[in-house]
Every structure is written in C-alpha cells, then in structure tokens.
Amino acid sequence: MQPIPSSYPMRFLFYVILVIFLTSTSISSSYDGGNETDHHALLKIKSMITRDPYGALTSWNTSLHFCDWYGVKCGKRHRRVTFVALQSLGLEGSLSPHVGNLSFLRVFSLANNSFQGAIPHEIGNLNRLTILYLGANTFNGVIPTNLSGCLNLQKLDLSRNKLVGSIPKEISFLSKLSFLSLGLNKLTGGIPPFLGNITSMETFSVVRNPVGGIIPDTLGNWKKLVGFHSGGCNLSGSIPHSIYNLSLLANFILFENQLTGSLPRGIGAMFSHLEILELNYNQLTGPLPSWISNCSKLRGLDMTDNMFSGKLTIDFSKLGDIEGIYLSFNNFGSSEADEMNFIDSLKNCTTLYRLALAFCKFQGVLPRSIGNLSDQLGSLTLYGNNLHGNLPTSIGNLVGLAGLHLGRNQFTGSIPSTIGKLQKLQYFDLYGNQLSGQLPDALGNLSSLLQLYLFSNKLEGVIPSSIGNCRHLIALQLDDNKFTGKIPQRILQLSSLSIILNLSQNNLFGSLPTEVGDLKMLSALDLSYNNLSGNIPSSLGSCGSLTSLSLKGNLFQGMIPPSLSSLKGLVELDISHNNLSGQIPRFLERFLLEYLNLSYNDFEGEVPQLGVFANASAFSILGNSRLCGGVVELGLPKCKETKKHKEKFPVFVIIILIASSLFTIICLAYAWCKKKSKSRPSQSSMRDRFLKISYAQLLKATNGFSETNLIGNGGFSSVYKGVLNENDDTLVAVKVLRLQNRGAERSFMRECEAWRNIRHRNLLRIITSCSSIDFQGNDFKALVYEFMPKGSLHDWLYTSEGTSRLNYIQITNILADVASALDYLHNHCVPIVVHGDLKPSNILLNDEMVAHVGDFGLARFLGTTSYQNSSTGIRGTIGYAAPEYGLGSDMTTNGDVYSFGMLLLEVMTGKKPTDDIFNEGHSLHKFASMALPDHVMDIIDLNILNIYQGVCEADAQKIEECLASTIKIGVSCSLDSPSLRMNMEKVVHELHRIQNTLPNIEI
Structure with a gap:
C-alpha cells in the first residue's frame, strides 16, 4: 500500500469546499433567481395584459431578475415578491388568477388602468396582503367573498369600477381593515349592519352607489372613524344617534340621499374634530342646531336643498377656519327684525371664500355689517329671498368678490357707486328687484366683469357708456327697465360679447348704430320693444355668430338688408311690429330657422315656400296685407302673374342704358388702374x-x-x-x-x-x-x-421648478382668449389668415392675464398670392404642427385647430407633445383620448387640481365635468383627419359654456 501523499488532505479539502460552493451556488441561484412560483405568476399576469401603451412591462423579461422588473419589489431576506404597483399606466386586459400565487405579497396596486372582467377569487389566498388598490378600472361582477382570506388587509380600494351585487358579509372578517372605498360602482343591498364589527375602520366610502336602505346604528361602533362618505346612495330614514358619538369624525358626507328627520340639538362638543359637514340635497327638517358653532375646525358646511327652518342661530364667529357656507334652498326665514344679524358673526371668518344663502326666505334688511366680511370672500349669493331696503354702500369693501348674486329680492333705491371698487368682480346680478335711479358710471371700473344682469328693475336715465370699459364682458342684460336715450356706441363695440346683449323693453330711441356689426361673437341680440327707428343697418350682417335676433316692437323701416344673408346660424328671428317693407328675402329659405316672426309690417309679394316657410306653424306673417302665395295653410290669395312686354319696351331706353353702363365701366376701370399704379404694394x-x-x-x-x-x-x-x-x-x-x-x-x-x-x-x-x-x-x-408684462404662456407652464403656476380658471380664460383670436382669423378676416405656428411661447399675457396671440412670421393669407409658403417651406413647430403638413399639404385653418388642440392638452396635462413618453406611435392626443370618458382626472396636471381645495361635493362634480369637457375639446381639435377636427367657432362656444358652468370659486 502506497503512502498517501502529504498534499492529499489539502486537495481533498479543496474538492469538498468546491462541491459545497457549487451546490450552494446552485441552490442560491435557483432560489434567488426568484422563486419560480413568483416568477411564473408575474409572467402570467403580464400575459393577460393586452395593451401597454407606455411599455411599462418591457423590463418583464429574462434579461433581468424579476425583483428588478418595473413596479416590482422583493423582500431582502427571501427574495420573494412583496410589492407590485402598476397604477396609472394605461394598461388594458384582465387580472390573472395566478396573482393568488404571490404568497408573500403585501402591497398590490393596479389603480387607474383599464382592467376588466371579474376580480379573481384567488386573490383571497394572499394572507399577507395589507394594501389592495384596484380602483379606477372597469372590473365587473361581484366583490369576491373570499377576500376574507386576506386577514392582514388594512386598506381596500375597489372604487370607480362596475361592481354589482351587495357588500359580502365576509368583509366583516377583516378585523384590521381601516380604509374601505367602494364608491362609484353599482352596489345594492344597503349598508350592512355587520360592517360595524370592523372596529378598526377609519375611512369608509360607498359614495354614488345605489345601495339604498338606512344607515345602520351599528356603525356607531367605529370609534376610530375619521371619514364617512355615503353621498348619492339613495339612503333613507334618519341619521342614527350613535353616529354623533364618533368624536374623531372629520368628514361627514351624506349629500344627495333621502334622509329625513331633524338634527339633534344637544350633542355637546362630540364633533370637535369635524372639518367637512355635507348633508345637502336631503329632506332634513327643523332648525340648524347651535352645536355647529362648537365645531371649531369646520372648513366646509353644506346644507343646501333641505327643509331646515327657523331662525339661523349659529355663532359663526367661533368657526375661524370656515371656507365655505352653503345653506341655499331652505326655509330659514323667521319674520323677526333681527333675522339677518347672523351676518355680524361672520366678520371673524377670515378664510371665508363663499357664502351661499339663495332661496332661504329671509325677509330682513341686508345689514351694513356685510361689508365687514373677509376680503377673501370670492362669492356672495343671496338671490331668491325677500330682502328689502337699500343696498348698503359697505358692500364695496368686499374687494375679493368674483361673484355677487343679489337677484330676485325686493331691494329698492339705487345701486351704490361703491360697486366700482370690486375690481375682481366677474359675475354680477341684481335682476328682479325694485331698484331705481341711474346706473353709476363706476360700473365701468369693473374691468374683470364677464356677466352683468340688471334686468327687471326700475332703472332709468341713459345707459352709461362707461360699461364699454368692461372689455371682457360676454353677457349684458339691461332689459325690462326704464332706460332712455340712444344705445351707446361703446357698448356695441364690446367685441367680447358672446352670450347675449339684451336691451329690450326700455324707452331707447334713435337709430341702431352701425357699430352693432362689431359684435361678431354674439349669440343672442334682443332690442325689442323700444322706440328705435331708421333702417336696419347692413353692418348687422357682420354678426355671423348670431343664433337669436329680436328687433320686434320698434319703428324700423325700409327693407331687410341683403347683408343679413350672412347670418346663416340664426335659429330664431323676430322683426315683427315694425314698419318694414319690400319683399320677404329668399335667403331666409336657406336658414335653419326654428322660429320666424315677420308679423305686422308692410311686406308685399310672394311668400317663399321652402325652409322654415314650408311649416306654417314655425313662422308668422300676420298683419301684412299685401302678401300672396305661400303654403296652402296660410290661406293667402294666389300671386298674379306678371306679363312681360319686351316688344313694347322702348328701344331708345335700352340703347341709353347700355351706353351709360359702358361709359361708367370705362371710367371706373381707368380710375382703378390709375390708383392701382400709384398704390401697388411693391x-x-x-x-x-x-x-x-x-x-x-x-x-x-x-x-x-x-x-x-x-x-x-x-x-x-x-x-x-x-x-x-x-x-x-x-x-x-x-x-x-x-x-x-x-x-x-x-x-x-x-x-x-x-x-x-x-x-x-x-x-x-x-x-x-x-x-x-x-x-x-x-x-x-x-x-x-x-x-406683455406677464410673459408668455410657456413661461407660466414651465418655471424654474418645472411646474405650472396657473390654476384651472386662469387656464380656461387663456384658452378662451386664444380660441377667440383664432376664430377671428379664420372666420372674420378677409382674407382668411392661418397663423401657422401656434404654441405656448407665442401666446403672451398682459397684466390682467389676458392672452394675446403673437408671431405671425409663418402666417398665410388664404385666397391671395401674398407671401405664400413654398411647398418646401417651414410649417410650424414639431409637436404642434399638423400631421398633414409633414406630408406636404398646404397650410389651412385646420392646421391651426390641430395646434390649438395640442396646446390645450399640454396646459391641461402638464405634458409637452414632444415629451419622451410620446414615441413609437403614442402621442399626447392618444394619451388624452384614452382617458376619456372615465379617467380624465388621472391625466390632469396636479397644479390644476388645486381647484378642489375646500369645495363642496356638488361643485367638485361640476369641476370634474368641466375638466372632462375641456379635454374633449383638445382631443376633438387634434384628430389626425383635418376634416373631423372641431372648428374654432364651436371651440369658442364650448369654452364659454365651460366658463359659465364652472362654480364661482376663489382659488
């Protein structure tokens, strides 16, 4: 036997270590390479996602460890998936049942995508799960009962889907649940009493579900509850007394239900943490209890549209943080002399920005202390009461007002000139009172004014021309008063007027000034029942946006001018009760009129039979005795045939006419050529x-x-x-x-x-x-x-911090300004002008943030040869230039519309059309289009959403509708097909509608 070499132990030890190392490496590789169960589950989840517009899941491949995939995190110890967050990525598809195999998962979020189908019941296998966010998708079916298997679940959001059925009893087994959001689904079956067993509940929402039923008394067990959101749920019965014992409650929201009964009077200071109380649009009765005064943290109080009655006894001086008080449409009037004294207690509410007390049956005098309210107050609404006496001059102290609504009361006396101090005022109405005296010239100081309604009073004297200083005015109604004198030319030069100008039912006289033609954006003009005389000016034909025109009850004479043929958008036309003559113009046949009144004039000849004249019930020609023909239903005599006698017409007359015509033509041609040679613009x-x-x-x-x-x-x-x-x-x-x-x-x-x-x-x-x-x-x-001292729109969108400094109201005003400019260039210029390079840096802002379109270096004049672009010339800026320009198409107004659409989407989303995310077929247009109609809120720039701060639920809903409408305009303008894009005239109309829909809020 040979001796063992001395090196053997060392070699043997080396082999042992090597085997152990390779074995451990192999095991580690198999384990760290991601537990195959997790790896397989993630791939299955990806396989059922049919659309990934941003390529978020491109990293989900074998070249990376799955713990390094986008939106995935693993535990450091076991390298198992603990976190999957794929929210707001535009993903489409369904959720794979294999999600239930991610047994170490603690956080799972697919919020704000387009997942559909049922929520897989296998999700109940995730017993370590603490957060599950599936909101803002299109999941359907019922809430899985085996969610009860997620024993550690603390936050569950299934809101904004299409879930049906009732809330399953198994939810009550989730003893750690603190946040449950089920709003905006189609759930029924009531709020189940067993939910009261979840004593850890802090926030509960089933808002806008047709759940029905009553509010269970057992919810009083939620001692930690901070937010209760059950608005728009068809709930009935009374609010259980146990709810008032929830001392930590901050948000108590039950708007738009059918709740009855009265609020308890003596609950002490139990609601000391209350910040938002919204019980609006119910059927609650009795007085508002004085304990509301003790809710010292209250920021929003909304009791709109109930049946509360009695004297308003809340001491608002204790509510130092209150921002909005909405008590309209109740029965608070008490007939006591001091019933309006609660106004005095509002002077300490330094953050109050909106006070709404419309249709409350108040009968007192508006106290002078109204002027002591916060200078931050943005809206004061008192219309529809029985307030009387004079308007206090102190109202001029409310310099923060954007909206002042005092119509439909019984105010007397004159309008105080101190109104002129309200430089921020945009909406002002005093209609339906008994005001008298002359209008103060100080109205012309209201440089921000958009809408002024003073109709149905007893105002007299001349209409002050200073109103012409209100350069942003879009609606003016002074009808049903006692005004005299002539129509001020400066008012007719307010090119901003776009909704209505109504001066009817006064004592105005004189002719209608030709400046009326400057109202190119106006939709409705009513000058009826005055003493206006002379001819209808031909310049009226320049008002191409008119849909309604009434000149009835005046002294107009002569013929209907041919220029009115330009008013092709007219739907209603009333020129009855005048002294007009001549024949009924044939161009009226081509109009899409729904109502036409030509009665009591002196028209003659044949009544047309096409268009509106084909329907006898849609027009009136009474009191015109010299008319004939028309449809049978009119019962008019047939028109006599006029015989032609050419042979009897004197030949010498024909010769003279021909000669004189030729002479005139020659003279005119010579003069024109001479002038042309002198003034040719070389x-x-x-x-x-x-x-x-x-x-x-x-x-x-x-x-x-x-x-x-x-x-x-x-x-x-x-x-x-x-x-x-x-x-x-x-x-x-x-x-x-x-x-x-x-x-x-x-x-x-x-x-x-x-x-x-x-x-x-x-x-x-x-x-x-x-x-x-x-x-x-x-x-x-x-x-x-x-x-332009405020710089460009680009400057405001992209500050050094990279964020926009504009709020939604400012943006809406700027967009309306730009649209008005383009509408003018496209529809009211001769020749038509195409701007060619619309973008944020070419939109400049003055001191009042009014937008001005500049830089016409690429402009083109359609129908002329002046300075046309060559076929290879520059056509706009990348990202804003219409796609057809890249294919060699000529510049058109549709190209400007596309640029406007991209600009609108940019300011609304905070994303440039050239951002890196918009590649490989994706674009800002598609990004916005995919969000319609249900996910618009998820693409809006966060700075714009500041508009929601402190607003009530009803106003929030209006704002959401306006935001969605704005995005729709941008999408419609930026379609690839030029012929399908919205025209600028309609854009202007839609933006003005949005401006009028927006609640009066101070941002």
Missing part, C-alpha cells in the same frame, strides 16, 4: 410703409440690445425689452430679425402684412416697425410691439 413701398423709427432709436431704447434686456429668442429673431420715449416709461417689445438666417426677411414681410390686415383684442398689438441699416452698414429690420 416690396420697396411696403418697406417704406413701416419705416417709422430709426435703428439708432431702437439701439438706445434697448440699451444697445443688451443681454439684460433680452426677453426671448426664436428661429428668426431675438426680442428685447425697451423704452422708446424717455419722457414716457411705457415698455415695448422690440423684435429684431436675424437676417442672416434664411427666410427671416420673408418672415418679416409676412408679419408686416398680417398686422396690416388684422386687429383683435386677443392679438398682440404692433406699434411700429423699422427697416434700415445698422452702424456697420448691414440691413436691419425690427418690429415693435406692445409689451
């Missing part, structure tokens, strides 16, 4: 036309075109801030062309031509231009514009 003459300021003046105005004065750069130009006149510190913006860049000079000429032809309140105003040489002998060209 390139040199056009340059001379703008040569109004020297290079030296601009050099001095901009401090030598210094970097400190530089405020912007573009492809063809740089823009500097400057002061033209040393004696006048008014700032201007000087746009200096970079003539070395190809196309810059053509851009300059195109922009000059544009500004020569257009003028609108939402277009940047040009002051002058310069075409000269600099001190080195180089060509120099510049344009001088009105300076």
Whole structure:
C-alpha cells in the first residue's frame, strides 16, 4: 500500500469546499433567481395584459431578475415578491388568477388602468396582503367573498369600477381593515349592519352607489372613524344617534340621499374634530342646531336643498377656519327684525371664500355689517329671498368678490357707486328687484366683469357708456327697465360679447348704430320693444355668430338688408311690429330657422315656400296685407302673374342704358388702374410703409440690445425689452430679425402684412416697425410691439421648478382668449389668415392675464398670392404642427385647430407633445383620448387640481365635468383627419359654456 501523499488532505479539502460552493451556488441561484412560483405568476399576469401603451412591462423579461422588473419589489431576506404597483399606466386586459400565487405579497396596486372582467377569487389566498388598490378600472361582477382570506388587509380600494351585487358579509372578517372605498360602482343591498364589527375602520366610502336602505346604528361602533362618505346612495330614514358619538369624525358626507328627520340639538362638543359637514340635497327638517358653532375646525358646511327652518342661530364667529357656507334652498326665514344679524358673526371668518344663502326666505334688511366680511370672500349669493331696503354702500369693501348674486329680492333705491371698487368682480346680478335711479358710471371700473344682469328693475336715465370699459364682458342684460336715450356706441363695440346683449323693453330711441356689426361673437341680440327707428343697418350682417335676433316692437323701416344673408346660424328671428317693407328675402329659405316672426309690417309679394316657410306653424306673417302665395295653410290669395312686354319696351331706353353702363365701366376701370399704379404694394413701398423709427432709436431704447434686456429668442429673431420715449416709461417689445438666417426677411414681410390686415383684442398689438441699416452698414429690420408684462404662456407652464403656476380658471380664460383670436382669423378676416405656428411661447399675457396671440412670421393669407409658403417651406413647430403638413399639404385653418388642440392638452396635462413618453406611435392626443370618458382626472396636471381645495361635493362634480369637457375639446381639435377636427367657432362656444358652468370659486 502506497503512502498517501502529504498534499492529499489539502486537495481533498479543496474538492469538498468546491462541491459545497457549487451546490450552494446552485441552490442560491435557483432560489434567488426568484422563486419560480413568483416568477411564473408575474409572467402570467403580464400575459393577460393586452395593451401597454407606455411599455411599462418591457423590463418583464429574462434579461433581468424579476425583483428588478418595473413596479416590482422583493423582500431582502427571501427574495420573494412583496410589492407590485402598476397604477396609472394605461394598461388594458384582465387580472390573472395566478396573482393568488404571490404568497408573500403585501402591497398590490393596479389603480387607474383599464382592467376588466371579474376580480379573481384567488386573490383571497394572499394572507399577507395589507394594501389592495384596484380602483379606477372597469372590473365587473361581484366583490369576491373570499377576500376574507386576506386577514392582514388594512386598506381596500375597489372604487370607480362596475361592481354589482351587495357588500359580502365576509368583509366583516377583516378585523384590521381601516380604509374601505367602494364608491362609484353599482352596489345594492344597503349598508350592512355587520360592517360595524370592523372596529378598526377609519375611512369608509360607498359614495354614488345605489345601495339604498338606512344607515345602520351599528356603525356607531367605529370609534376610530375619521371619514364617512355615503353621498348619492339613495339612503333613507334618519341619521342614527350613535353616529354623533364618533368624536374623531372629520368628514361627514351624506349629500344627495333621502334622509329625513331633524338634527339633534344637544350633542355637546362630540364633533370637535369635524372639518367637512355635507348633508345637502336631503329632506332634513327643523332648525340648524347651535352645536355647529362648537365645531371649531369646520372648513366646509353644506346644507343646501333641505327643509331646515327657523331662525339661523349659529355663532359663526367661533368657526375661524370656515371656507365655505352653503345653506341655499331652505326655509330659514323667521319674520323677526333681527333675522339677518347672523351676518355680524361672520366678520371673524377670515378664510371665508363663499357664502351661499339663495332661496332661504329671509325677509330682513341686508345689514351694513356685510361689508365687514373677509376680503377673501370670492362669492356672495343671496338671490331668491325677500330682502328689502337699500343696498348698503359697505358692500364695496368686499374687494375679493368674483361673484355677487343679489337677484330676485325686493331691494329698492339705487345701486351704490361703491360697486366700482370690486375690481375682481366677474359675475354680477341684481335682476328682479325694485331698484331705481341711474346706473353709476363706476360700473365701468369693473374691468374683470364677464356677466352683468340688471334686468327687471326700475332703472332709468341713459345707459352709461362707461360699461364699454368692461372689455371682457360676454353677457349684458339691461332689459325690462326704464332706460332712455340712444344705445351707446361703446357698448356695441364690446367685441367680447358672446352670450347675449339684451336691451329690450326700455324707452331707447334713435337709430341702431352701425357699430352693432362689431359684435361678431354674439349669440343672442334682443332690442325689442323700444322706440328705435331708421333702417336696419347692413353692418348687422357682420354678426355671423348670431343664433337669436329680436328687433320686434320698434319703428324700423325700409327693407331687410341683403347683408343679413350672412347670418346663416340664426335659429330664431323676430322683426315683427315694425314698419318694414319690400319683399320677404329668399335667403331666409336657406336658414335653419326654428322660429320666424315677420308679423305686422308692410311686406308685399310672394311668400317663399321652402325652409322654415314650408311649416306654417314655425313662422308668422300676420298683419301684412299685401302678401300672396305661400303654403296652402296660410290661406293667402294666389300671386298674379306678371306679363312681360319686351316688344313694347322702348328701344331708345335700352340703347341709353347700355351706353351709360359702358361709359361708367370705362371710367371706373381707368380710375382703378390709375390708383392701382400709384398704390401697388411693391416690396420697396411696403418697406417704406413701416419705416417709422430709426435703428439708432431702437439701439438706445434697448440699451444697445443688451443681454439684460433680452426677453426671448426664436428661429428668426431675438426680442428685447425697451423704452422708446424717455419722457414716457411705457415698455415695448422690440423684435429684431436675424437676417442672416434664411427666410427671416420673408418672415418679416409676412408679419408686416398680417398686422396690416388684422386687429383683435386677443392679438398682440404692433406699434411700429423699422427697416434700415445698422452702424456697420448691414440691413436691419425690427418690429415693435406692445409689451406683455406677464410673459408668455410657456413661461407660466414651465418655471424654474418645472411646474405650472396657473390654476384651472386662469387656464380656461387663456384658452378662451386664444380660441377667440383664432376664430377671428379664420372666420372674420378677409382674407382668411392661418397663423401657422401656434404654441405656448407665442401666446403672451398682459397684466390682467389676458392672452394675446403673437408671431405671425409663418402666417398665410388664404385666397391671395401674398407671401405664400413654398411647398418646401417651414410649417410650424414639431409637436404642434399638423400631421398633414409633414406630408406636404398646404397650410389651412385646420392646421391651426390641430395646434390649438395640442396646446390645450399640454396646459391641461402638464405634458409637452414632444415629451419622451410620446414615441413609437403614442402621442399626447392618444394619451388624452384614452382617458376619456372615465379617467380624465388621472391625466390632469396636479397644479390644476388645486381647484378642489375646500369645495363642496356638488361643485367638485361640476369641476370634474368641466375638466372632462375641456379635454374633449383638445382631443376633438387634434384628430389626425383635418376634416373631423372641431372648428374654432364651436371651440369658442364650448369654452364659454365651460366658463359659465364652472362654480364661482376663489382659488
């Protein structure tokens, strides 16, 4: 036997260690490589996802350990999946039952996607699960009963799906559950009493489910409850007394149910943590209990539309944090002299921004202490009561008001001139009172005013022309008063008027000024029952947006002007009870009129038979004795045939007519040619036309075109801030062309031509231009514009912090301004102007945040040959330029509409159309389109959502509807097919509708 070599023990030990290492590595690899059960389960989940628009699951492949896949986390010890979060990724498909194999899972979220089908019952196998978020999808079927297997579940969100059936009893076995959200489904069967067994409950929501039934008394066991949300659930009966023992309750929300009974009077300070109390839209009775005064943390109180009665005895002075008080549509009137004294206690509510007391049957005098309310108050609503006496002058102290609603009361006296102090006022109504005296000129100080309703009073005197200072006014109703004098021309020059101008039922006289043609955006004009005379001005035909026109009950004479044929959108036309004559114009046959009244005039000749004239019940021609023909139902005599006697017509008359016509044509042609030769806008003459300021003046105005004065750069130009006149510190913006860049000079000429032809309140105003040489002998060209102190929309969207500084109301106003400008360019300019480069940096804002569209360097004039783009020319900016431009299509108004749509979606979502996520066929348009109609809230920029702070549920719903409507406009404008895009006229209409729908809130 040979001796064992001395090296053997060492070699043997090495082999043993190697085997152990390889074995352990193999085991570790098999284990760490992700427990195959977890790995397999994740792949199965991926396999049932049919759409992944952002490519979020591209990392779910074999090249990465599954613990490193997007949205997945594993425990450090066992390398098992503990966390899966795939929310807000636009995922579509169904949820694989294999999710139940992720046995170590603690957090699982698929919220805000488009998962459908049933929630797999295998999810009940996840006994370690603490958080399950499946909200904002389209899951259907019932809530799985075996969720009871998730014994450690603390938070469960199944809201905003399509779940049916009742809440299963097994839910009550989840003893650790603190958050249960089931809102916005289709659940029925009532709120089950067994839920009271979950004593750990802190937040409970079944909002907007048709659950029905009563509120179980057992819910009083939820001693830790902070939030109770059961609005819109068809609940009946009374609120159980046990609920009032929940001392930690902060949000108590039961709006839009059928609850009855009264609120208890003596519950002491049990609700000391209450912040939001919403019992609006129920059938509650009795007085509002005084214990509400002790809810010192209360921020929102909404009792709208109940049957509360009696004197309002709440001491609001104790509610220092209150922001909104909504008590409208109740029966609070007490007939006591001091019933309005509660107003005095509101002076300590320094954060109050909305006070709504409409239709409450108050009968007292509005106290002078109303002026002591917070200067933060944004809306005061008292319409529909029986308030009387004079309006206190102290109301002018409420300088924060955006909405003042005092209509349908019995106020007397005159409107105090202190109203003019309310510089932020946008909505003002005093209609349906007994106010008298003259309108104060101070109304013209309301520079932010959008809507003014003063109809049905006893106001007299002339209509002050100072109202023409309200340059943003979109609705004005002064009808049913005693105004005299002529219609002020300045009011007719309010091109912002778009909803209605109603001056009917007054004593106005004189002719209708030709300036009425400036109301190009107006939808409804009513001047009926006045003493207006003269001819109907032909300029009225310029009001191309009119859908309703009433001139009845005046003294108009002459014929209906042919220019009215332009009013093709008219639905209602009433010109009855005047002295109009001539024949009924045939162009009325082409209108889509639903109502036409031509009665009691002096029309003659044949009544048309097409269009509205084919339906005898849709029009009236009574009191016109010289009419004939028409449809049989009218019973008019047949029209006599006119015989032609050409042979008897004197030949010499024909010769004279022909000769005189030829002579006239020759004279006119000669004059035109002579004028044309003198005024032909050659390139040199056009340059001379703008040569109004020297290079030296601009050099001095901009401090030598210094970097400190530089405020912007573009492809063809740089823009500097400057002061033209040393004696006048008014700032201007000087746009200096970079003539070395190809196309810059053509851009300059195109922009000059544009500004020569257009003028609108939402277009940047040009002051002058310069075409000269600099001190080195180089060509120099510049344009001088009105300076916009608030910068560009781009500046506001993308600050140094990368976040928008605009709120939704500001954004809506800016979008409406831009839309109005485009509508003017597309529909009210001759020739039609295509802007060609609409984007945030070309939208500038003045001190009042009114938007002005600028930079017409790429503009095109349709129907002319002036400065047309070549087939290879630049067409807009990437991301905003219409897709058809990339295929060589000519520039059209539809291209501007596309740019507007992308701009709108950008400001609403906070995402640029060129963001990195929009590639490989995905786009900002598709991103927004996929969110419609149910997931719009998930794509809205978070800064915009600040509008929700402190608003009631009803207002929140209105805001959501407005946000969705805005996104729809953007999607409709940015469709790939040009012919399917929404036209700008409709865009303007829709945006104004949204502005009017938005609740009056102060952000």
